[in-house]
Amino acid sequence: MASIKVILRKKQLSDGTYPVCLRVTKDRKTKYFKTIYNTAPNHWDNATGTFNKSYDNYIQSNRLLLKFKARALKVYSDLEIEKDNFSLEDFESRFRIEANPIKQNVYNFWDEIISEMIDAGRTGNARANRDSYNSIKKFHPSNSLNFQDITPTFLNKYEVFLRSRGGTDGGIGVRMRAIRALYNMAIERNIVKKELYPFDVYKVSKLKGKGIKRALGIDEVQKIINLDIAKHPHLIDSRNYFVFSFYTRGMNFADMMKLKWMDVSEDRIFYTRSKTKGNFIIKILPPVQDILDYYGRIGKTQYVFPILLKDKMTPSQIENRKSKALKKYNKDLKEIAMICKIGKPISSYVARHSFANCLKQKGIATDIISESMGHQNVSITQAYLKELDGSVLDEACELLL
16 A cells, blocks of 8 residues: 655755655655645644645645645556556656646756756766756746746747857757756656657757867977976876876776776776766876876775775765866866966866877877777767867968968
């Protein structure tokens, strides 16, 4: 027998309130369904699962909660009649289809999706979705935003709003893809009709990031490698991260952060790239070995680098640590560039770009560069390299002088 009850969840929100949810338990499994309400404990009666008299409009709000609960009971009863044995997932699917007070509310559904991502350990996706959620909230501050309100016109106006705040094609594209993914999930869960899908008209594909890729030449990379770190001891980790990334085919920060000593075997590094899930076997070159030896002497965890400071961190802790460490890394790289008199902006991804650019300068074939970087096909590498080095064009133009 199921337990269906309206409760105040013990998960405090940023404003100090707690979400009012419908809790459904069956076969020792539990699911929570958000209502439109958040409130403080002193406005809530745990015994009855209702607002007490101190809550504004408590009579009307309690009626809405009773309807919400009654609808859940009806869905459960209907499933009992239709199926001898049904799961909590069956209930969830049917309950979302039924008309209910939060069915079409984008913000409530988005909250649930973000919670699901966090529960699944997909903290990076959760953070990206939360950023997009907050952005839409600034554009449309009303709590009443339904899926049918997200029309091509709505999206065009949102794009104008983002551009007015300095948004670029790449940044706007991130926001729009998040909304599109959310809309697709709402269609899959029968929350909104497919006929209302706005992205058949509003094309996200037009928002192709046009940010210029920055890359260093071989001489500039050597300046960083040869930096007198004794004069700048606070930069030793960031210098090492950059050099390590450069000599490991542009390993990105997230993969360096998660690299474990067990991934290092004799003269090779074995790892799976987080972004593409491609498997890499990297030969350990002397500069990489020097860095491994350095951290081998001071290492205190299973991780090679002192980014994750202890073992067995939760996904949220890892994500928070990554954000803080990456911010410091990028800040340090700007200082390193200034010390080395490199007149280019340097960030964590420049090591990867520089690796490809330097191979190109050395005359290495594009297909080999493509395979070394883990690109799925050579055309990606060709487009990638085309953006990196304009020296050939510069030399061609100088012929006119």
